[in-house]
């Protein structure tokens with residue numbers, strides 16, 4: 047059986063595209079990280095609130111969930127959830143542990159550096175080789191138990207970090223499955239379809255901690271360049287600092303403004319394929335700011351790498367060919383934004 051991390055082995059990266067900058071030691075934006083300045087207008091978060099949000103907010107204890115989630119998936123590709131059952135204590139604890147990790151000195155973080163063919167550990171975003179400039183970002187990725195890398199970072203006291211990350215992954219897994227059932231129901235799948243298509247015990251999952259240090263010249267830097275996520279669904283804990291933006295056709299970049307204790311859910315490419323394009327994977331990016339060190343935590347969830355993915359049989363006129371999840375991951379790793387069009391029928 048191929049694991050998710052093995053699915054990335056065939057497209058190794060060189061060190062230049064793995065090692066982050068030592069942000070602590072930098073006073074000015076280096077040319078390597080300076081993007082041409084973008085003056086596009088984006089709606090400021092001060093002009094939104096919970097009554098007129100920039101993307102839908104779904105109360106998981108509310109009514110008509112299938113309808114609301116279906117509408118958000120079809121029209122936005124992203125929504126925020128509240129009353130999701132994950133305690134604010136746990137949300138704060140993962141953020142605390144992530145901050146603790148990124149606050150380590152650079153030489154210590156490099157002990158957990160991702161290997162060229164590996165997917166887990168410390169490093170810059172996988173999508174970096176596709177862009178001419180580097181991002182104002184460092185990440186730490188986990189697939190399953192983080193213990194091996196955590197021990198490299200904190201040889202003695204790695205338990206706290208691991209306990210929190212494992213508990214968080216467990217909570218995310220049950221939450222994502224609950225969301226997936228609602229999403230599938232809104233596509234017209236029956237309970238039986240769902241159980242046979244996506245048995246709970248089989249999946250691919252990954253938890254990514256993102257760090258965007260405060261930046262001396264934020265208008266010329268980018269935290270995470272525009273991309274779509276690859277798997278089914280992503281649950282993002284963006285804490286309380288804004289930075290996440292989605293691209294909406296005909297409008298442009300729209301911020302996903304932080305709502306206290308809310309989590310952001312977004313559609314990835316595999317769900318785009320499964321929904322035959324009805325639920326498009328949303329193009330998004332993260333911007334940085336001058337004063338705050340922003341942390342986010344993204345949980346990615348998808349079907350196992352060996353399984354087949356295709357548009358759901360009950361949907362008319364299939365637009366995408368059927369393929370193995372690991373094959374799609376390989377195509378995406380080589381072609382990024384062109385991956386979906388390469389499998390179009």
Ligand SMILES: C=C1C[C@]23C[C@H]1CC[C@H]2[C@@]12CCC[C@@](C)(C(=O)O1)[C@H]2[C@@H]3C(=O)O
Pocket residue numbers: 050165171172173174185187251252254270273274275276277346
């Ligand atoms: C399970 C995943 C999902 C990955 C690849 C792999 C591990 C790291 C994830 C991210 C995290 C940062 C953005 C992204 C675009 C990136 O560069 O690495 C993500 C990517 C994807 O959604 O494709």
Ligand SMILES: O=C(O)CCC(=O)C(=O)O
Pocket residue numbers: 254256270275282284289290330331332341342344
């Ligand atoms: O930090 C954010 O707000 C976005 C993170 C993201 O897009 C990702 O990890 O894939």
Ligand SMILES: [Fe+2]
Pocket residue numbers: 273274275330
């Ligand atoms: Fe993303």
